[in-house]
Amino acid sequence: MTVFQHIFWGYELTYPDFWIHQKIQDTDIFISTLEALESDYNGSGAGQIQIRGEWNWARQNIEPLWNQQLGKIAGIVGARNVGSAPWRIGDSTGIEAEIVLPKKDKNRLWTGILIHEFCILHFMVMHPKEMREQFEPEATRIISSLQFPKIIAGSKVTSEGLPLPPNFDAIDPEKILNDITDVNHWRAFTGEAEVGALQSFYLRELLTHDWKIVEYVPYSSLSELGFARYKLLKEEQSLILGLMPSEIIDTNTGPTHANIVYKITTA
Numbered sequence: 001m002t003v004f005q006h007i008f009w010g011y012e013l014t015y016p017d018f019w020i021h022q023k024i025q026d027t028d029i030f031i032s033t034l035e036a037l038e039s040d041y042n043g044s045g046a047g048q049i050q051i052r053g054e055w056n057w058a059r060q061n062i063e064p065l066w067n068q069q070l071g072k073i074a075g076i077v078g079a080r081n082v083g084s085a086p087w088r089i090g091d092s093t094g095i096e097a098e099i100v101l102p103k104k105d106k107n108r109l110w111t112g113i114l115i116h117e118f119c120i121l122h123f124m125v126m127h128p129k130e131m132r133e134q135f136e137p138e139a140t141r142i143i144s145s146l147q148f149p150k151i152i153a154g155s156k157v158t159s160e161g162l163p164l165p166p167n168f169d170a171i172d173p174e175k176i177l178n179d180i181t182d183v184n185h186w187r188a189f190t191g192e193a194e195v196g197a198l199q200s201f202y203l204r205e206l207l208t209h210d211w212k213i214v215e216y217v218p219y220s221s222l223s224e225l226g227f228a229r230y231k232l233l234k235e236e237q238s239l240i241l242g243l244m245p246s247e248i249i250d251t252n253t254g255p256t257h258a259n260i261v262y263k264i265t266t267a
Contacts, residue, residue: 004030007154007165008197009053009119010204014145016138026194027052030142042106047127047135049142054120055196057218062120066095066113069122073099073111089146092116096123108132116148119200155205158187160264161234162241163205165198167191168260176244176259189260190246195219198243198258199228210234219243238266 004021005012006028015021015030022029022037031037033045056065066084087096096112112123123143127135156164168191174180176188193201199218206213212233219228227244239262246257 004028005149005152005154006053007152008193008201009121010152010200011116011119011121011146011148012152013142013147015142019142026197032138042128042131046131047139048125049139050122050124050126052122053197053200054122055199056115056118056120057196057199057220059118062093062095062113062115065120069111069113070097073109073124087112087114089114089144090148092121092146092148094121106130114146118203119148121146151208152204155201157209160187160237160239160262161209162211162232162239162262163202163209164189164260165191165193165201168193171259173261176246176261185264187262187264190257191260193258195228195243195245195258198260202230202241202243206230206232219245236266237264239263240265 001014002017002019003012003014016032019030019032020034022031022034028051029037030049030051031045031047035041035043036046036048054065070084084095084097087094092114094112094114096110099109099111101107101109106128108127108129110123110125114121114123125139125143127139154166156166156168158164168189171188171190173183173186173188176190177186180186196219213230214233215229215231217229219226227242230239230241232239232241241260241262244259244261246259
């Protein structure tokens with residue numbers, strides 16, 4: 001069995017060694033054969049598990065988020081009848097539903113949503129109806145294995161001891177901020193992740209690395225700040241950390257670029 005850990009959203013699950021993990025935009029997909037990525041594939045191993053994370057900085061109630069998710073799905077697939085039920089995995093609570101597709105559709109569709117602290121996970125399971133006996137038991141085992149461990153492997157640490165996600169590379173801070181007067185006190189990194197995912201990462205990893213969050217201003221489209229800001233303290237060191245949206249590579253194929261910048265305010 002293979003253990004998958006999501007460095008940003010902080011969850012892990014276990015799937016058979018012969019299964020495959022694929023990432024498309026902000027969605028993680030688990031399949032038993034690469035052919036299952038094709039929407040019209042109905043051969044052996046057909047079916048997908050999709051999981052997408054979302055940052056719920058305002059701790060919004062689950063019901064409006066669920067209704068929004070169902071509305072999008074119904075509009076895309078033409079579903080007419082949706083019956084929802086409470087859902088729980090461990091200490092994470094949510095809602096699930098079997099989506100009744102039009103009779104001419106040969107696929108089965110199930111969806112769910114879970115809330116864990118500030119993190120929301122959106123689930124979707126799709127497979128041909130005739131594959132239900134083969135696909136559903138394994139998909140159920142995989143989703144039921146989900147948990148949120150205290151330690152997630154993969155983070156790096158800067159020379160100042162600040163955790164850093166993998167695949168984020170150092171860049172000149174002046175390429176991000178054009179009004180820096182004391183450039184030697186600034187550090188900057190860029191990579192492929194959106195700001196919500198970075199906020200999820202830092203809420204967990206800062207505490208794991210013994211940083212005290214003195215102040216946290218979340219990123220929101222409703223805020224004039226334009227980025228997430230943290231004031232951090234560890235022993236005699238103080239940092240001001242900013243998580244800044246940068247650009248979208250391609251709305252169809254690429255993730256959002258985000259920048260990590262911080263200022264060293266004490267030696």
